[in-house]
Amino acid sequence: MSEQVGEFEHPEHESKSRGRWWIVLARDTVALGGASLEILEKTVRSVPRVPSLLLHLKRDVTKLFSQESQSIPYRFFNSHHVQDLSLIFIIVSVLVVLLGVFSGIYLKQVACGADGCSSLGWGAVFLAHIGSIFTTAGSVLAGWGVVAAWTYQAANRRLGVVDLFASEIASLCNVMATFDAGRQFVSLYAHLDEVTDQTRFVSEENYFTVFQGNASDLEVLDGKAVVHVTAFYTYMKSFRDTLRRFGRTHKGGDNPKDDSRHQALRNAMYCLFLSLESARKAIHLLVEFPPRRADHLAAILLTELVCFNFLDKEFADDFKHLRLDQRRADYAKEVGRLLNHIDRGKTEDWARARSLRDELSKRWNEIQIKAALTAEKA
Numbered sequence: 314m315s316e317q318v319g320e321f322e323h324p325e326h327e328s329k330s331r332g333r334w335w336i337v338l339a340r341d342t343v344a345l346g347g348a349s350l351e352i353l354e355k356t357v358r359s360v361p362r363v364p365s366l367l368l369h370l371k372r373d374v375t376k377l378f379s380q381e382s383q384s385i386p387y388r389f390f391n392s393h394h395v396q397d398l399s400l401i402f403i404i405v406s407v408l409v410v411l412l413g414v415f416s417g418i419y420l421k422q423v424a425c426g427a428d429g430c431s432s433l434g435w436g437a438v439f440l441a442h443i444g445s446i447f448t449t450a451g452s453v454l455a456g457w458g459v460v461a462a463w464t465y466q467a468a469n470r471r472l473g474v475v476d477l478f479a480s481e482i483a484s485l486c487n488v489m490a491t492f493d494a495g496r497q498f499v500s501l502y503a504h505l506d507e508v509t510d511q512t513r514f515v516s517e518e519n520y521f522t523v524f525q526g527n528a529s530d531l532e533v534l535d536g537k538a539v540v541h542v543t544a545f546y547t548y549m550k551s552f553r554d555t556l557r558r559f560g561r562t563h564k565g566g567d568n569p570k571d572d573s574r575h576q577a578l579r580n581a582m583y584c585l586f587l588s589l590e591s592a593r594k595a596i597h598l599l600v601e602f603p604p605r606r607a608d609h610l611a612a613i614l615l616t617e618l619v620c621f622n623f624l625d626k627e628f629a630d631d632f633k634h635l636r637l638d639q640r641r642a643d644y645a646k647e648v649g650r651l652l653n654h655i656d657r658g659k660t661e662d663w664a665r666a667r668s669l670r671d672e673l674s675k676r677w678n679e680i681q682i683k684a685a686l687t688a689e690k691a
Contacts (some may be wrong), residue, residue: 395468479599481523490612495619541595548588554579586620604662611669
C-alpha cells in the first residue's frame with residue numbers, strides 16, 4: 314500500500330497540497346485515469362483562473378455585429394437583464410459536474426481494495442453498478458435539462474419584454490427627432506400671438522400599445538428600468554393632456570409670462586422634456602448593443618437639448634430653473650461620453666449614430682455658448 318501511494322506522499326508534494334484539500338480531492342479523482350502528478354498540479358492550479366477563461370468566451374460588445382447582438386444564446390450569458398437566470402444555469406451545471414466527480418471517487422473506493430486498484434476490479438464494479446449508474450445519471454441529466462430549458466425560456470421571455478419596451482420608446486423619440494418637434498414647439502411659442510383661438514389639439518390615437526398591452530410584464534425588468542420606463546409613459550401622457558388643455562385655452566394677456574396659452578405651452582414643453590429625460594435613462598438600461606444605443610441616445614438628445622435650452626430661459630425666475638441647472642453638469646458628461654463613443658465606432662453599425670453626431674455637437678455647443686454669455690452678464 315505504501316509503495317503504491319508513496320508518490321503522492323512525497324514531502325515536496327505534501328507541502329504543496331497542505332491546506333488545499335481540493336487538490337487532494339482532484340488528485341485522487343484524476344488518478345482514476347492514470348494522469349501524472351505534473352498534469353494534475355497544472356490542472357488544479359488553473360481552477361482559480363476558470364472565471365478569467367470564461368470571460369474570454371464573451372465577445373467584446375463593441376466588436377459584435379447587429380445580428381449577433383440579438384442572438385438569444387449570446388445574450389443569455391452576457392446580458393445583465395438575465396444575470397440571475399444564467400447564474401442559476403451555471404450553478405446547476407457545476408453541481409452536476411461535481412456530482413460526477415464524487416461518483417467517480419466513490420467508485421474508486423469500492424473498486425480499490427487493500428492491494429490497490431486493478432483494471433479487473435474496475436470492470437467488475439462497473440458491471441455490478443451499471444444499472445444504478447445509468448439510472449442516477451439519467452435522472453440527474455433530466456433534472457439538469459429541465460433547469461436549462463426553464464432558464465432559457467424565462468430569459469427569452471424577459472429579453473422579449475426588454476426589446477418591446479425599448480423599441481416603442483426609441484420609436485416615439487425617433488419620430489420627434491425626425492420632425493424636430495423641439496424646435497417646432499419653440500417656434501410655435503415665439504409666434505403664438507399669430508395663432509387663432511380656434512386652434513385645437515385632437516389626438517385620440519393610441520401610441521402606447523406596447524405599454525398598455527404589456528404593463529404587467531414590467532415586473533420582470535430591473536427596478537431602475539421599471540422606474541424610468543413608467544416615468545416616460547406617465548410624462549408623455551401628461552404632455553398630450555397638456556397640449557389638449559393648450560388647445561382649449563384662450564389668450565389671456567399681452568405678456569407671454571402671464572398669458573394662459575404661453576403658460577400651457579411651457580408646461581407642455583416641460584412634460585415633453587421630462588419624458589425625453591426618462592426615455593434616455595430607460596434606453597441606457599434596456600439597450601445593450603453600443604451602436605444601437607448610441608443612435609437612440611443621440612436622437613433623444615437632439616430634442617431633449619432643445620427643450621432644455623428653451624426651458625432654461627423661460628423658467629429663469631422659477632423654482633424649476635434650479636432643477637434644470639442641476640442637470641447641466643450631467644449633460645456635459647453624457648454628451649461628451651456619447652460623442653467619444655460615436656467617434657470610436659468604426660463599423661457600419663455606427664453609421665446611423667455618426668449621421669447625428671455633428672447636429673448633436675452643434676446643439677450642445679449652442680447651450681454652452683449661451684451659458685457662457687449668461688455668466689459674463691452676471
